[in-house]
Amino acid sequence: MASVKLEGVWKVFGNVVAVRDVNLYIEDKEFVSILGPSGSGKTTLLYLIAGIYKPSRGRIYFNDVDVTDLPPNKRNIGLVFQNYALYPHMTVYENIAFPLRLRNFGEPAIKEKVLSVAKLLGIEGLLDRYPAQLSGGQQQRVALARALVKEPEVLLLDEPLSNLDALLRIKIRSELKKLQKELGITAIYVTHDQSEALAMADRIAIIASGVIQQVGKPWDVYYKPRNVFVASFIGTPPANLVSVPLDSSRRCLLLPGGGRYCPPRRIAEKLAAVKTNSVILGFRPEVAVLSESPLGDYVSMEAEVYTVETLGRENIVTLLVNGSQVKVIVPPVVEPRPGSRIFINIEEDKVMYFDPETEINVE
Numbered sequence: 360m361a362s363v364k365l366e367g368v369w370k371v372f373g374n375v376v377a378v379r380d381v382n383l384y385i386e387d388k389e390f391v392s393i394l395g396p397s398g399s400g401k402t403t404l405l406y407l408i409a410g411i412y413k414p415s416r417g418r419i420y421f422n423d424v425d426v427t428d429l430p431p432n433k434r435n436i437g438l439v440f441q442n443y444a445l446y447p448h449m450t451v452y453e454n455i456a457f458p459l460r461l462r463n464f465g466e467p468a469i470k471e472k473v474l475s476v477a478k479l480l481g482i483e484g485l486l487d488r489y490p491a492q493l494s495g496g497q498q499q500r501v502a503l504a505r506a507l508v509k510e511p512e513v514l515l516l517d518e519p520l521s522n523l524d525a526l527l528r529i530k531i532r533s534e535l536k537k538l539q540k541e542l543g544i545t546a547i548y549v550t551h552d553q554s555e556a557l558a559m560a561d562r563i564a565i566i567a568s569g570v571i572q573q574v575g576k577p578w579d580v581y582y583k584p585r586n587v588f589v590a591s592f593i594g595t596p597p598a599n600l601v602s603v604p605l606d607s608s609r610r611c612l613l614l615p616g617g618g619r620y621c622p623p624r625r626i627a628e629k630l631a632a633v634k635t636n637s638v639i640l641g642f643r644p645e646v647a648v649l650s651e652s653p654l655g656d657y658v659s660m661e662a663e664v665y666t667v668e669t670l671g672r673e674n675i676v677t678l679l680v681n682g683s684q685v686k687v688i689v690p691p692v693v694e695p696r697p698g699s700r701i702f703i704n705i706e707e708d709k710v711m712y713f714d715p716e717t718e719i720n721v722e
């Protein structure tokens with residue numbers, strides 16, 4: 360069993376607040392990704408969980424036991440870094456054996472454990488080599504083997520795949536997820552690559568400027584982003600955002616192109632509480648349908664076609680709506696002429712609404 364709980368955790372370096380009041384609960388055997396842009400506090404958060412850093416404020420628990428004051432070697436964790444941090448003068452065997460030697464395991468136990476984990480990761484043929492004689496992908500597996508050999512309860516990974524080429528990254532990420540579930544280990548995985556997080560994690564914690572923005576299953580953070588930051592950070596291309604005025608009743612939207620749209624009561628009531636005269640309307644690029652005239656039962660906005668990118672499997676059409684650029688993914692046969700006027704149609708329940716002042720999703 361290994362759950363991890365952070366309670367009101369802060370980390371301040373001089374006048375930089377790297378992590379601000381983080382509350383996070385990670386269940387036993389869960390795979391959680393910490394996702395955020397460069398400098399958002401991901402590594403700091405991971406190092407706090409590892410015990411490499413001590414929080415400026417707040418407590419950290421493993422299985423409800425307070426570990427805040429314990430050093431890394433007392434926390435039963437495995438760590439894998441972006442640069443692998445293998446010992447260059449040691450063979451693969453010795454690299455993997457190292458954590459066991461530190462714990463004074465006997466030679467027969469070391470051999471058994473090293474061979475078993477090497478087999479698990481498919482590197483049993485590389486044990487006599489030195490790190491410099493390995494490819495990036497092989498080095499990455501050795502680093503993982505070294506982290507797993509002491510059978511940690513919590514595996515902490517800091518951008519472990521970012522030095523690998525794109526194809527290998529995709530291959531290893533599915534292997535890693537399978538291995539994590541088979542071993543029944545709790546994994547916390549730092550990445551700035553949203554496709555990695557969406558593909559691997561049971562839940563994703565999105566962080567910006569040291570603050571957790573949303574924690575949720577991949578589907579939730581994608582379709583129910585809590586705020587403008589999450590909506591515009593997740594997805595390739597990310598969600599589209601258009602500022603749309605409200606009418607005098609403040610319950611209906613005055614859509615670009617002259618249409619008026621009154622959302623269901625549940626949403627209209629939330630819109631009435633927004634303090635500005637407009638709302639930020641959001642939608643994912645793949646949920647919109649383009650047409651020459653507005654489609655009934657859809658939320659329709661008039662737009663001007665700006666560019667069309669043909670990607671083979673699909674086209675990405677960039678359009679201008681109320682001065683904002685939006686992107687729509689359409690089948691390859693849809694190729695509207697740049698400069699032409701067209702309608703973007705979105706199903707009612709696929710529209711998101713954000714308060715322009717707080718940038719929070721009103722739903």
Ligand code: ATP
Binds near residue numbers: 375377400401402551
């Ligand atoms: P990246 O993806 O670029 O690695 P990150 O999300 O992991 O970024 P952190 O390394 O956690 O971000 O850094 C968060 C903030 O804290 C940054 O502003 C960084 O400059 C600052 N910071 C991190 N470590 C230290 C330190 N040891 N001393 C001072 N400032 C630090």
